[in-house]
């Protein structure tokens with residue numbers, strides 16, 4: 410699927426599906442956490458869906474993505490099964506990491522999803538290494554590293570930019586700027602010029618996009634992914650977007666005022682995409698059916714996860730980092 414000018418309506422309609430899946434998944438994940446069915450942390454991606462969907466629409470089976478702590482949306486957009494992801498959150502057998510990783514360790518190499526990552530910004534250095542591996546092996550493919558504005562103040566990110574430029578690696582860096590790093594406004598802890606200027610200093614071509622506008626993300630990301638595919642080395646896309654929920658599902662956001670949240674929700678990427686499609690002649694009934702289909706898929710994923718067996722205790726130390734014998738022995 411591409412966002413080529415010949416088929417923009419089909420492209421936007423196809424990309425709307427992951428938006429709905431992600432929105433429904435995040436609402437279900439938050440609710441399950443509050444019911445005590447999900448342990449650990451859940452960082453909801455609600456509000457930012459158009460970035461993951463608009464970028465991943467341009468990726469195929471030979472391409473890879475890496476993500477960060479807020480990683481559910483990137484995984485779904487890259488084609489990871491929401492049902493297997495929900496099992497992972499519930500800690501059940503059949504989860505993407507056998508139920509042993511949880512929300513921040515969702516990975517599925519069979520779909521090119523290299524992993525969510527709790528360490529800011531280690532998904533980016535992993536993506537850069539993966540891009541280097543593709544280049545050394547002479548394999549086609551593009552790697553996309555998704556990260557937040559908070560990561561723009563971490564040193565390893567700049568090592569990755571330098572390395573990617575030095576070796577002309579096939580990587581697209583996507584900074585999702587929701588304005589927040591946990592409970593802080595990122596600008597309150599940032600000196601110097603804004604992200605695009607910092608990255609341009611590495612000689613990496615930069616672009617900016619309204620990340621709540623699916624049509625714009627499809628267009629801008631399409632051009633940048635193509636530039637990487639053409640062998641020009643790394644690209645950087647800065648997507649301004651809005652985080653609707655707290656940093657974590659149990660963060661009630663007392664540090665944000667009501668007006669700000671109302672404004673954020675009013676700029677809904679799903680409503681904007683639907684308005685665009687309606688204006689382009691897509692019937693409302695088709696849009697309603699798509700939303701319902703996605704909601705039903707996620708409802709089924711929750712029911713399936715809840716009914717799934719727990720992992721066998723004997724498998725507790727399989728598929729985990731090799732530490733020899735368990736440390737407690």
Ligand SMILES: Cc1ncc(C[n+]2csc(CCOP(=O)(O)OP(=O)(O)O)c2C)c(N)n1
Nearest residue numbers: 479527528529557558559560587589590591
């Ligand atoms: C090395 C490191 N330092 C601190 C943290 C704690 N931490 C988790 S998320 C986060 C900031 C995230 O902000 P951003 O990168 O903008 O992503 P967002 O949560 O807004 O999506 C921090 C500081 C961490 N996970 N890793």
Ligand SMILES: [Mg+2]
Nearest residue numbers: 557558587589
């Ligand atoms: Mg942020």
